[in-house]
Amino acid sequence: MTVEKVVQIDKLSFSYPDGTQALKDVSLEIAQGEKVALIGANGAGKSTLLLHLNGIFCRNGRVQILGMKLEKRNLKFIRQKVGLVFQNPDDQLFCPTVFDDVAFGARNLNLLEEQVTQRVTRALEAVGLAGFEHHSAFHLSFGEKKRVSIATVLAMDSEILVLDEPTSNLDPRGKKEIVQLLRKIDGTQIIVTHDLGLAKNLCDRVVVLSKGKKVADGNTEEIFHNQAFLESHGLA
Template sequence: MKNCQAIEIRNLRYTYPDGTQALKDVNLRVENGESVAIIGPNGAGKSTLLLHLNGILKGEGEVKIFGLSVSNSNIKEVRRRVGLVFQDPDDQLFCPSVFDDVAFGPINMGLPHDEVILRTEMALGAVGLPGFEKKSAYHLSLGQKKRAAIATVLSMQPDILAIDEPSSNLDPRSRRELIKVLRSLPVTKILITHDLPFVVEICKRTIIMDEGKVVADGKVEEIFSDGALLEIHGLEIPYGYSAPSLLPTL
């Protein structure tokens, strides 16, 4: 699977019931193992695009996950392969304990009890929360909740991790812990974020969306070195950012 295409989107269009056209002929490809940030102003269509990756929203056009069309006939397998983490972790943490939250997916996959326990322990270990099984999510810090929400997805062993605003409202320590977690995960990652320094830490490729369209797509250092491009789309070069040299090494 190393060289397979993880995501392929062709001519994707989506209009909300109120008539707002959120996506306008979006075309996008993501290779397996890539870490890609999607940035842009509010209302650009970023989160709407994310919700199409596992069929929560369905527009016109084509969305494929590892060659599988996101359709009713494939939706169960697509949702196993695409782990979606919402901006607000409380949308994913609703059980009496952290263990129950993280085990929820594997249980609904019909996995044996021992496998559910193993996956839950591995997922919590991967996000730095071993020993939190009996805790209530209500008593966790926001940073811990964000990592627990990621664990609820990792327990299903997805091939793609799609996260909406992973670093929003985190204090510096929690943000740093989350960066370490995301760097360590050997899966394809799609991050929707306004935190451009966060992008620099994790991603090699950045896509800018504006008014429902992909308006730029390239290496992080190329996109973040183009102040005029960023400004046009309501963004700015991250404070203190210095792009590595784009010249070839002699």
């Protein structure tokens, strides 16, 4: 039986309008249920790659999600399947209240409002923010905003979770809780992190980007064991 590939990227290159080439010929396949850590030094292209997974950047048909080409007519479907947590929560949160932010994606799934409320309650509990429904995200601390960002995708029950530094700025307990939470979720996860301990803890597979190129893809233990390799890519 062949394992279903939920993400297929074929030689993806991407340059920003100012000419900065952020990705060079990156190919990547991820099977259903895999938990993959995406690591690399600052500026390696990690966030740029993630932004291609739900069509924020939509280029030259080189990305497929669940067998669907990432192009305009498929965006609605793909955005229901891929829950993306941005690196910066200010890019994610734009509603007047925490409730509305967390409900936003779930409302797009055409659920009954009662089901949406249940999902929001459950997601906020999971990130340790029960009772924050009526706060304005604008006034929360950075770490609290990060938790709300994670709650927005939890409430969507997305098949593929894509998280850009989910534990940055979280306090130690918050970090532990997010790790425990992610471990309990069965679906496919792609996690960008600078925390190698977290990567090791959650992911059997690691992909390393360096200056826009994929320079390693394999077993986490093996890659992390190679100190010289990590050092040469600014990771140790």
